[in-house]
Each structure stands twice: as structure tokens, then as C-alpha cells.
Amino acid sequence: MWKNHPKALPFLFLSEMWERFGYYLMIGIFTLYLKDVESGFAMTEKEAADLYGTFIALVFLTPFIGGLIADRYWGYRKSIIIGGLLMGAGYVLMSVHNITALYVAMTLVILGNGFFKPNISTLLGNFYSQEKFKTKKDEGYNIFYMGINVGAFICNFFGAALYILLGWNFAFIAAGVGMFIGVIVFLLGTKHYVGFDQKKGVQEGDMSFGKIVMFILVPSAVFGAIGWLIKGVESASNPNAAIFGSDSTDAFIFACIPVVFFYANIYFRAKSEHKRSIGALLAIFSVVILFWAVFKLNGSALNTWADRYTDRQVTGVSEDVFNGLYLAQEIEYKKDSVAAYDAAFRIQKEGDKVIKEVNYPIYFRNVAPEKLPEEKSKISLWATNLSQSINPAWVIIFTPLVVAFFTFLRNRNKEPSTPTKIAFGLLISALSVLVMIAAVKAGGNGAEKVSVWWLVANYGIITIGELFLSPMGLSVVSKLSPANITSLMMGGWFLSTSIGNKMSGVLASLWDTYDDKSNFFWINFGLLMFATLLMFALLKYLNKVMRENNIH
Structure with a gap:
């Protein structure tokens, strides 16, 4: 596999694999841990989804700054090491059961992801700028992308075994250990990075870092603080009087205002020969926000679906295997454990005293009566976070097929343009939501649990959409960005991802407000179809801009 590729590739592949191992292990159990009433923080669905959305939004916002600092001041190697150590320390600290520590x-x-994520990809690209490796660039990135998904696939099995056997804290520690292994592997390849990991410094035409701080970071911080402090109308459904549902959402939306204004200003102040390219990129950024809003439900709403609405019981040989590998938990059935509400606890007030009534386990609340076990008998359930390995498994399966498909079309001069691929990626992603609508209908709107194959099918379809869209987005940024603001425009891509991630948290926080869960998924379908129609409407303009720049 490594033949005819830079000698640094195996080290970068394994470093990224272990980094993604740590990150996706943590993400796979994050909302489950927050909602756990016995060992977690007993958060409601809304609270957990809101915190999750804010977290992953900020995770994808910092690569913009981390990339600029590496480019101009620290260099790639130093930035990657510092980023990896910060992330590893963060995962280990999550093992401390304290809200401030969290x-x-x-x-x-x-912060760590901001320094690690963009710079290891940039460092890899530097090796393929050599003439002898230029034709191998796409193949090199495909190998690298497989590393990401191998890490994302295997991590959930370790996470499940550790939290079942030893507790949540050990699972978080394992995520940190994975990240530290990634840093060690990266250091082992140091000799291969010489001449490729140096900072570029400030180039002619680059916006100074001081201006970026003054015109982006400071205004965002100020607006974010204003958003946090401003209150809306208090009501029973909005006890904190937040304008957009929660203080963190208010702060994030307000913080984005000066950043969006900044990017709009780039367009209006651009030279005439760059204006159409920048406009095309901003249009794409705006549309793909809705893709990320639905795609990132995997760690929140779809994790909840796997936990509460999916039949996770294993029997026979499967039960022996899962129990032997500590990938399943045994739970005891008691008639009084079947509750008529969708949470693991309810909050009652007696005067000023708040009482949390724990009602564990809640798994049996929507099991068909004829399928309920005998009183006080035990059944085995595969760990919920294992469902998070379905998407990376599909990526590993589909990536070579998608690459082969586009190669086939290219050889016949029928390969669609990059914007066209993105448009079809949105359409395919929208179709995946229809699977979940059918799953809701099959389970009688949550009255009975449904097969895990519904989730497998949903992830399979949206993974194809992801492969049509995500790599293509990064590609179109590199193709259309004016040379002197490539980093800024790449930051725009990360900004759109970040806003989409936060919107995902907002969508997931509304889960319990829908009595008919199919309506939740119909909203998601509508958002993706709106994005699809908008993208197809823009195709003529976008393809014209691509042709004007002599790119496909």
C-alpha cells in the first residue's frame, strides 16, 4: 500500500488513525454519559443535545485559527504535537466526574483539534507537491482518509467494553491514551518531515494576524458575550428566557454575526477578477450548512434512536460473543421499570426541593408485551455506542467504489463537475432521512422497538452523500480560492461546518417536543431538500465560474 508514496505517509496515516480513535470514542459516549442518571450528569435530552451541538461547533471553528498560526508562526510539526497533547489531556480530564472539569x-x-486537524492534512499535502508524487496525491489522501475511518470504526468497541467493564471514566481515559499514541507515532516519523513541516510565514497579500484578531476574533467574543447576556421572553417552555432556546445557542449565533459580516465584506471588497469565485464559494458554504445540521445528528438524535428505539437484544451465540467481549450489558426486567415517559428520570418539586426519580432501566418501556421477558429475568443488550461504528464502516466499504465510479466517468469524459457532485450528495443525503421516517412508522411511533437494520440503511445512504459532498467541498475551496486568501476561505468552509454542527444540536434538542417522531425526521428531510433545490438552482452559475477558472 505504501509503495510509491512518501515515507512519511505511514506515520501520518497511523497518527490520524489514533487521533480519530480518541475523538470518535469520546463523541460516541458523550451524550450517553451526559444523560446517565446514575454515573453521568442526569441531563435531559435537550440539555445534552445543546451542549453536544455547541461542543462540536467549536471543535470545527478552531481549525481556521490553528491553521493560520501553523502557517505563519509555529510550523506544522510543532502545531500537531501541541494539538495532540491538548486533546489527549482533554479526554483524560473528562474522566473526572465534575461539571467544571468537563x-x-x-x-x-x-483548542487541540484546532491545531491538529488542519495541519496534519496540510503536512501530508506538502509531500505530494513534489513532482514524483503529484500523480499519487488523490490515492495518498484516500489512504489517509481510510486511516480516519479505521480509527472511527474500532474505537467504539473499546469504548463499549471499557464503560461496561470499568465505567465511563476508563472509556474517556482510553480516548486520551489513543491520542497520546497518535502523538508518539507522529514523533517517530520526525526524520521524514524535514523540509516539509516549516512555517510559510506571512506572504505578500496575506491579511495580518493582528487584523484577523481585531476584525474577527474580538468582535466575535464581544457579540458572543452579548448573546449570552441578552434575554428573551421567559415562559414555561423557556425558563431561562433564551432567545434561541439556550444561552449557549444565543452566544454562538451572536458570535457568528461579525464572522459572517467579515466574509461578506471579503466579497464586496474583492477585485473584479476574484469576485465571482469568492461568491461561488460563499454560496456553497451557505448551502452545505444544512447538510452538516442533519449529518451530525449521528452523535445525538440517532444515538438516542439506537438507545431507546432500536432492538438491541442479543441471544444465543451472539449473546455469548458480545458478553464475552464486554460489548453487551445484562439488565433485569421488572414490571415497574416500564415507564410512560421518554426519559430515564423525572423531576418533581416538593416546595423548593427538587427530587430526581430514577427509573432504571427504561429499555423495556417500548417492548411489545408478548416480547417482554419473565419477571426478574435478565437479557443482554449490545452497547448503544456501537451504532457509531456503522458510518465509518460504510465509508471504508464505499470509498473505493465511489472513487472507481468517478474514475469510470472521467475516462469517458462524463465526470460531473465538483458543484454537481455536491448537489447530488445533498439529494442522496435527503433520501437517507426517508429511511428513518419509515423506521418510525414500522415501530408505531416508538410504541415498539425496531431492527438495527434501519440505522444501517440510513447510515449507508447518507455515507454515499457524504462521499459526494465532503471531499468535494475541500477540493472546490482549493480550486476557486484566490491565492492570497486560501487560508481564509478554507476557514469559511470550517465555519459553515461549525454552524451546521451547532444547528444539529439545536435540532436534536427538540427531539422530545415531537410527539410524532416522524415529524422530526420530516423537518430534516425538508431542510436537505431545500438545500438540494438551492444547489441545483445555483449549478449553472457555479459551473460557469468553474469553467472561467479553467477547472472542472
């Missing part, structure tokens, strides 16, 4: 840990992960 917020500090999340901050470390947010």
Missing part, C-alpha cells in the same frame, strides 16, 4: 476538558479538546 468544561475545561472540552475547551482543551476544542
Whole structure:
């Protein structure tokens, strides 16, 4: 596999694999841990989804700054090492069951990802700028992308075994250990990075870092603080009087205002020969926000679906295997464990005293009566977070097929343009939501649990959409960006991802407000179809801009 590729590729592949092992292990159990009433923080669905959305939004916002600092001041090697150590420390700190420690840990992960994520990809690209490797660039990135998904696939099995056997804290520690292994592997390849990991410095025409701080970071911080402090109308459904549902959402939306204004200003102040390219990129950024809003439900609403609405019981040989590998938990059935509400606890007030009534386990609340076990008998359930390995498994399966498909079309001069691929990616992603609508209908709107194959099918379809869209987005940024603001425009891509991630958290926080869960998924389908129609409407303009720049 490594033949005819730079000698640094195996080290970068394994470093990224272990980094993604840690990140996706943490993400796979994050909302489950927050909602656990016995060992977690007993958060409601809304609270957990809101915190999750803010977290992954900020995780994808910092790569913009981390990339600029590496480019101009620290260099790639130093930035990657610092980022990896910060992330590893953050994962380990999550093992401390304390809300302040959790917020500090999340901050470390947010900062660490900003330094690690963009710079290891950039470093890899530097090796393929050599003439002898130029024709191998796409293949090299495909190998690298497989590393990401191998890490994302295997991590959930370790996470499940550790939290079942030893508790949540050990699962988080394992995520940190994975990240530290990634840093060690990266250091082992140091000799191969010489001459490719140096900072570029400030280039002619680059916006100074001082201006970026003054015109983006400071205004965002100020607006974010204003959003946090401003209150809306208090009501029974909005006890905190937040304008957009929660203080963190208010702060994020307000913080984005000056950043969006900044990118709009780039367009209006651009030279005439660059204006159409920048406009095309901003249009694409705006549309793909809705893709990320639905795609990132995997760690929140779809994790909830796997936990509460999916038949996770294993029997026979499967039960022996899952129990032997500590990938399943045994739970005891008691008639009084069947509750008529969708949470693991309810909050009652007696005067000023708040009482949390724990009602464990809740798994049996929507099991068909004829399928209920005998009183006080035990059944085995595969761990919920294992469902998070379905998407990376599909990526590993589909990536070579999608690459082969586009190669086939290219050889016949029928390969669609990059914007066209993105448009079809949105359409395919929209179709995946229809699977979940059918799953809701099959389970009688949550009255009975349904097969895991519904989730497998949903992830399979949206993974194809992801492969049509995500790599293509990064490609179109590199193709259309004016040379002097490529980093800024790449930051725009990460900004759109970040806003989409936060919107995903907002969508997931509304889960319990829908009595008919199919309506939740119909909203998601509508958002993706709106994005699809908008993208197809823009195709003529976008393809014309691509042709004007002599790119496909």
C-alpha cells in the first residue's frame, strides 16, 4: 500500500488513525454519559443535545485559527504535537466526574483539534507537491482518509467494553491514551518531515494576524458575550428566557454575526477578477450548512434512536460473543421499570426541593408485551455506542467504489463537475432521512422497538452523500480560492461546518417536543431538500465560474 508514496505517509496515516480513535470514542459516549442518571450528569435530552451541538461547533471553528498560526508562526510539526497533547489531556480530564472539569476538558479538546486537524492534512499535502508524487496525491489522501475511518470504526468497541467493564471514566481515559499514541507515532516519523513541516510565514497579500484578531476574533467574543447576556421572553417552555432556546445557542449565533459580516465584506471588497469565485464559494458554504445540521445528528438524535428505539437484544451465540467481549450489558426486567415517559428520570418539586426519580432501566418501556421477558429475568443488550461504528464502516466499504465510479466517468469524459457532485450528495443525503421516517412508522411511533437494520440503511445512504459532498467541498475551496486568501476561505468552509454542527444540536434538542417522531425526521428531510433545490438552482452559475477558472 505504501509503495510509491512518501515515507512519511505511514506515520501520518497511523497518527490520524489514533487521533480519530480518541475523538470518535469520546463523541460516541458523550451524550450517553451526559444523560446517565446514575454515573453521568442526569441531563435531559435537550440539555445534552445543546451542549453536544455547541461542543462540536467549536471543535470545527478552531481549525481556521490553528491553521493560520501553523502557517505563519509555529510550523506544522510543532502545531500537531501541541494539538495532540491538548486533546489527549482533554479526554483524560473528562474522566473526572465534575461539571467544571468537563468544561475545561472540552475547551482543551476544542483548542487541540484546532491545531491538529488542519495541519496534519496540510503536512501530508506538502509531500505530494513534489513532482514524483503529484500523480499519487488523490490515492495518498484516500489512504489517509481510510486511516480516519479505521480509527472511527474500532474505537467504539473499546469504548463499549471499557464503560461496561470499568465505567465511563476508563472509556474517556482510553480516548486520551489513543491520542497520546497518535502523538508518539507522529514523533517517530520526525526524520521524514524535514523540509516539509516549516512555517510559510506571512506572504505578500496575506491579511495580518493582528487584523484577523481585531476584525474577527474580538468582535466575535464581544457579540458572543452579548448573546449570552441578552434575554428573551421567559415562559414555561423557556425558563431561562433564551432567545434561541439556550444561552449557549444565543452566544454562538451572536458570535457568528461579525464572522459572517467579515466574509461578506471579503466579497464586496474583492477585485473584479476574484469576485465571482469568492461568491461561488460563499454560496456553497451557505448551502452545505444544512447538510452538516442533519449529518451530525449521528452523535445525538440517532444515538438516542439506537438507545431507546432500536432492538438491541442479543441471544444465543451472539449473546455469548458480545458478553464475552464486554460489548453487551445484562439488565433485569421488572414490571415497574416500564415507564410512560421518554426519559430515564423525572423531576418533581416538593416546595423548593427538587427530587430526581430514577427509573432504571427504561429499555423495556417500548417492548411489545408478548416480547417482554419473565419477571426478574435478565437479557443482554449490545452497547448503544456501537451504532457509531456503522458510518465509518460504510465509508471504508464505499470509498473505493465511489472513487472507481468517478474514475469510470472521467475516462469517458462524463465526470460531473465538483458543484454537481455536491448537489447530488445533498439529494442522496435527503433520501437517507426517508429511511428513518419509515423506521418510525414500522415501530408505531416508538410504541415498539425496531431492527438495527434501519440505522444501517440510513447510515449507508447518507455515507454515499457524504462521499459526494465532503471531499468535494475541500477540493472546490482549493480550486476557486484566490491565492492570497486560501487560508481564509478554507476557514469559511470550517465555519459553515461549525454552524451546521451547532444547528444539529439545536435540532436534536427538540427531539422530545415531537410527539410524532416522524415529524422530526420530516423537518430534516425538508431542510436537505431545500438545500438540494438551492444547489441545483445555483449549478449553472457555479459551473460557469468553474469553467472561467479553467477547472472542472
